Amino acid sequence: VQLVESGGGLVQPGGSLRLSCAASGFPFSTYAMKWVRQAPGKGLEWVLGINSGGDTTYYLDSVKGRFTISRDNSKNMLYLQMNSLKFEAAAMYYCAVYYDGATRLGQGTQVTVSS
Numbered sequence: 001v002q003l004v005e006s007g008g009g010l011v012q013p014g015g016s017l018r019l020s021c022a023a024s025g026f027p028f029s030t031y032a033m034k035w036v037r038q039a040p041g042k043g044l045e046w047v048l049g050i051n052s053g054g055d056t057t058y059y060l061d062s063v064k065g066r067f068t069i070s071r072d073n074s075k076n077m078l079y080l081q082m083n084s085l086k087f088e089a090a091a092m093y094y095c096a097v098y099y100d101g102a103t104r105l106g107q108g109t110q111v112t113v114s115s
Contacts, residue, residue, distance in 0.1 A: 001025040003095050003106030010112045015085050019109055021078040021095030029073035031099065034058075035080050037091035038108075045091075048080065063089075087113050 007019040019035070034049040048069040049058040057069050068081040078095050092108040 001097065001099055001104045003097065003104060005093065005095055005106045005109040008093060008109030008111045010114060011085055012115055013085060013087060013113055015113075016081070016083045017085065017111060019080040019082070019093055019095075019111075021080075021106060023076045023078060023095070023097070026097065026099050028076040031097050033069075033071060033078045034096050035069060035078075035093060036096050036105070037089075037093045037111075039088075039091040042091075044094075047093075050078070082111070085111075085113050089113050 002024045004022045005019060007017060009017060011017050030052050032049060032051050035047045036044050037047050038044050047060050047063060048067060050069045050071055054071045066084045070079045090111055090113040092110050094105040094108045096103055096105050
């Protein structure tokens with residue numbers, strides 16, 4: 001299993017970022033996927049999830065209406081569109097899949113929110 005996140009960076013409050021995750025090594029289109037994050041000094045926090053077909057999504061209440069998860073099964077890609085970013089969104093973001101009895105994460109992409 002390989003998950004490679006990209007798209008993080010520095011953004012001002014209120015700004016937007018789009019994160020991407022390239023997946024390989026497993027049948028991507030048959031697995032639910034999720035985005036999790038880890039802020040400095042804190043544990044991993046589940047943020048959003050999407051089912052294998054992409055037609056059902058799940059959101060942490062605090063990001064509803066601002067963050068959108070999507071996927072392109074033809075490209076083995078997972079996306080996270082983040083709008084109206086707040087300071088508290090600053091974290092390392094990981095895409096994740098529960099595969100073969102374990103949760104697998106990529107190396108993460110850093111999101112920094114600063115004015």
